Amino acid sequence: MSRALPRSVYILSAIVGLLAFIYPLISKQILSFNPLERGTVESPLNSTMLTMMLLLICLTVLLLELHGQAVNAKVVATLGILVAIASVLRLLETAIPGPGGFSPIFVPIILAGFVFGPRFGFLMGSLSLVTSALVTGGVGPWLPYQMIAAGWIGLTAGLLPKLENKRLQMIMLVVFAFAWGILFGLILNLYFWPFLDGASQTEESFQETLYRYGAFYLTSSLAWDLVRALGNSILILAIGLPVIQALDRFRHRLQFDLAK
Amino acid sequence: MINPRAWLLWVAITAAVIMVASNPLYALSLLIVVQMVKMAQRKADNAYDLPLLRIALVILILGAVYNALFVHSGDTVLFIMPDLPLIGGPITLEALLDGMANGMLLVALLALFLSFNAIVPVSDLLRMTPMAFRDVGVVILVAFTYLPETRRHLSRIREAQAIRGHEMHGFRDWRPVVVPLLVGGLERSMQIAESMVARGYGSVADRASSPAEQVLLILCLLMALVGWVFALWTGWPGWLILLVSVAGVLVLIWRRGKYAKRTNLKPNRWTPVDGIVIVVTLIALVIIIGMNTVDSSSLTWNPYPIVLIPDFDSRIGFAILLLAVPAIVGKKREAERDN
Numbered sequence: 001m002s003r004a005l006p007r008s009v010y011i012l013s014a015i016v017g018l019l020a021f022i023y024p025l026i027s028k029q030i031l032s033f034n035p036l037e038r039g040t041v042e043s044p045l046n047s048t049m050l051t052m053m054l055l056l057i058c059l060t061v062l063l064l065e066l067h068g069q070a071v072n073a074k075v076v077a078t079l080g081i082l083v084a085i086a087s088v089l090r091l092l093e094t095a096i097p098g099p100g101g102f103s104p105i106f107v108p109i110i111l112a113g114f115v116f117g118p119r120f121g122f123l124m125g126s127l128s129l130v131t132s133a134l135v136t137g138g139v140g141p142w143l144p145y146q147m148i149a150a151g152w153i154g155l156t157a158g159l160l161p162k163l164e165n166k167r168l169q170m171i172m173l174v175v176f177a178f179a180w181g182i183l184f185g186l187i188l189n190l191y192f193w194p195f196l197d198g199a200s201q202t203e204e205s206f207q208e209t210l211y212r213y214g215a216f217y218l219t220s221s222l223a224w225d226l227v228r229a230l231g232n233s234i235l236i237l238a239i240g241l242p243v244i245q246a247l248d249r250f251r252h253r254l255q256f257d258l259a260k
Numbered sequence: 261m262i263n264p265r266a267w268l269l270w271v272a273i274t275a276a277v278i279m280v281a282s283n284p285l286y287a288l289s290l291l292i293v294v295q296m297v298k299m300a301q302r303k304a305d306n307a308y309d310l311p312l313l314r315i316a317l318v319i320l321i322l323g324a325v326y327n328a329l330f331v332h333s334g335d336t337v338l339f340i341m342p343d344l345p346l347i348g349g350p351i352t353l354e355a356l357l358d359g360m361a362n363g364m365l366l367v368a369l370l371a372l373f374l375s376f377n378a379i380v381p382v383s384d385l386l387r388m389t390p391m392a393f394r395d396v397g398v399v400i401l402v403a404f405t406y407l408p409e410t411r412r413h414l415s416r417i418r419e420a421q422a423i424r425g426h427e428m429h430g431f432r433d434w435r436p437v438v439v440p441l442l443v444g445g446l447e448r449s450m451q452i453a454e455s456m457v458a459r460g461y462g463s464v465a466d467r468a469s470s471p472a473e474q475v476l477l478i479l480c481l482l483m484a485l486v487g488w489v490f491a492l493w494t495g496w497p498g499w500l501i502l503l504v505s506v507a508g509v510l511v512l513i514w515r516r517g518k519y520a521k522r523t524n525l526k527p528n529r530w531t532p533v534d535g536i537v538i539v540v541t542l543i544a545l546v547i548i549i550g551m552n553t554v555d556s557s558s559l560t561w562n563p564y565p566i567v568l569i570p571d572f573d574s575r576i577g578f579a580i581l582l583l584a585v586p587a588i589v590g591k592k593r594e595a596e597r598d599n
Binding site for chain 2 (some may be wrong): 030057058061065073077085089136138140188192227235238239
């Protein structure tokens with residue numbers, strides 16, 4: 001029972017967040033499902049604002065719940081330092097050679113989430129994004145979307161199984177990093193797509209909407225995301241093992257607590 | 261110096277106006293107003309500035325091409341696309357311009373938030389974090405404080421490795437740099453944690469959320485979901501449920517923050533200038549809302565079936581001009597003295 005409540009907060013918030021993200025794809029289905037047969041919200045702006053509000057509530061609830069967990073001074077300090085390292089790596093994308101459009105911010109999020117678990121991973125992901133947004137002047141309505149998506153990267157990395165076979169584990173992490181590299185772009189382009197999408201018709205099947213979004217994604221950011229996904233997976237391959245070892249060794253010191 | 265809370269209100273109202281007044285002429289005027297405010301008020305130490313012009317061009321071109329390929333209405337046919345699924349058909353000037361107008365909206369929104377970032381200092385933004393999120397705030401603060409230190413640490417490591425003949429060529433060369441950076445950082449975090457504990461951090465007994473709070477969190481999420489769906493279906497009853505959920509979240513934030521206090525060396529006080537900014541932006545909002553309720557088509561632009569030059573109502577133009585008030589009344593922010 002004691003674990004069922006926080007778990008249902010996480011699961012429910014994942015469902016709500018996912019709905020908010022993919023709303024532009026399923027808006028026709030939701031609106032046509034209306035059993036009340038009254039005037040519906042027609043303007044995409046209105047529904048975008050509504051959906052943004054839903055996402056904000058979801059993020060706040062998640063942070064409120066996670067917040068109760070991150071009270072330990074060691075966790076707070078470690079998170080802070082790891083977030084700083086992640087942000088420095090992001091700023092250094094020009095200083096250290098890598099392919100264009102490549103930002104290594106996902107690597108620390110994935111590795112920290114993998115070692116320290118889903119809660120730490122979520123906080124690591126979302127707070128890294130906030131910090132680098134504050135540094136680079138990127139605070140805006142897109143930030144909650146980025147925070148949730150990057151948080152999910154860390155959270156899902158924490159849910160991955162720890163494998164005995166180190167080689168297999170590396171392959172798993174590399175594939176994971178690649179998949180999220182693409183998925184991150186795929187879901188983050190969704191929220192501003194309705195602004196550019198003049199073609200939406202009320203009578204449209206899900207496949208047609210998906211097809212139009214696919215075309216939009218192909219023209220707008222697939223190339224960029226591919227470079228990012230590849231870069232992050234190669235970087236995990238290159239530095240993953242020693243970083244996991246270092247973090248793992250540190251984890252024992254982090255969990256040492258007299259009061260428990 | 262304008263109070264950061266007044267800035268927040270200005271940004272929220274200007275964003276709402278940009279989203280409602282989608283006529284490209286209004287979007288363009290809003291863009292100019294936003295840039296004016298930015299030029300007048302940007303902070304002295306603003307290091308990062310995204311290349312707005314380049315991003316704007318990409319958004320405009322993307323919007324135009326994408327819309328032209330998928331929307332085939334409009335009378336001025338430029339050429340006919342061969343018969344491909346969905347994109348085949350006549351490519352019209354109207355669709356092209358409509359896409360560009362949609363892009364213009366996004367550009368104006370982007371410019372608004374870039375100027376907000378260029379104006380309000382990070383310390384003021386962090387100070388506005390509700391007390392319920394104080395630990396999250398501390399994490400960001402630690403990260404922020406140690407950013408320059410981490411950067412120095414990194415360049416020291418790179419120098420030391422360079423002396424050993426290490427060069428940055430490929431991904432593998434990241435390892436001798438990242439691992440020492442990480443280990444050094446983790447050691448550092450232990451020291452920070454110890455000094456935090458020594459100063460009494462985390463000494464307040466059990467702050468993990470109680471079952472009652474968790475139930476309330478779940479209820480808020482469920483209500484938000486129901487309210488969202490109903491708002492999409494029926495309008496205001498859904499908004500009401502959504503607002504109840506927001507109120508629930510606010511109560512929780514208030515409850516969590518109740519026992520914590522934050523002290524400020526230099527509190528941001530309200531000044532008459534803030535009052536002027538708030539009142540004038542609110543007047544602009546009232547004018548726009550008024551125009552929208554009288555005739556909602558006056559704010560938008562419809563290029564179909566044949567493109568015409570968009571109307572420009574001088575009353576809406578006046579309201580947009582009012583939004584430039586922070587550029588005129590606010591004193592420019594001096595370089596930060598408190599750090």
